[in-house]
Amino acid sequence: MVRDGRPTAVWWTAVVTQPSNRHAPLRTCVGCRQRAARGELLRVVARSGFDGQDDSWYVAPDPAGSAPGRGAHLHPTDTCLARAERSRAFVRALRHDAGARGPLHLQRLRDHLAAAAAPRPNENGSISS
Ligand SMILES: [Zn+2]
Numbered sequence: 001m002v003r004d005g006r007p008t009a010v011w012w013t014a015v016v017t018q019p020s021n022r023h024a025p026l027r028t029c030v031g032c033r034q035r036a037a038r039g040e041l042l043r044v045v046a047r048s049g050f051d052g053q054d055d056s057w058y059v060a061p062d063p064a065g066s067a068p069g070r071g072a073h074l075h076p077t078d079t080c081l082a083r084a085e086r087s088r089a090f091v092r093a094l095r096h097d098a099g100a101r102g103p104l105h106l107q108r109l110r111d112h113l114a115a116a117a118a119p120r121p122n123e124n125g126s127i128s129s
Contacts, residue, residue: 027073030089031080041073046094050105058105061112
């Protein structure tokens with residue numbers, strides 16, 4: 001009872017949407033300087049209030065990518081974090097005036113990466129929800 005000679009529904013093809021990653025914006029990782037789709041990188045912003053001190057600044061993870069202000073992007077890995085730290089990439093990318101504001105603390109970001117890295121079943125698989 002298989003009907004092979006079905007007329008093709010031509011109008012369907014116009015409705016089919018393109019894969020969403022086709023136009024995914026690329027961002028540059030401040031650690032390895034490689035470009036990757038925005039979804040693969042973690043956005044970070046500079047915030048004040050580290051340790052409850054208003055004049056103490058830190059790099060805050062912004063997984064939702066919605067925090068106001070200048071952001072930087074980073075592969076959420078220890079390797080890229082270490083590279084960015086060594087090259088002072090956060091200070092530059094976030095336009096942080098270390099002379100006036102003091103250093104950018106990275107502990108919050110480290111904690112975030114440590115927590116995010118733990119339950120990760122598939123290292124290079126895409127996260128589909
Ligand atoms: Zn990277």
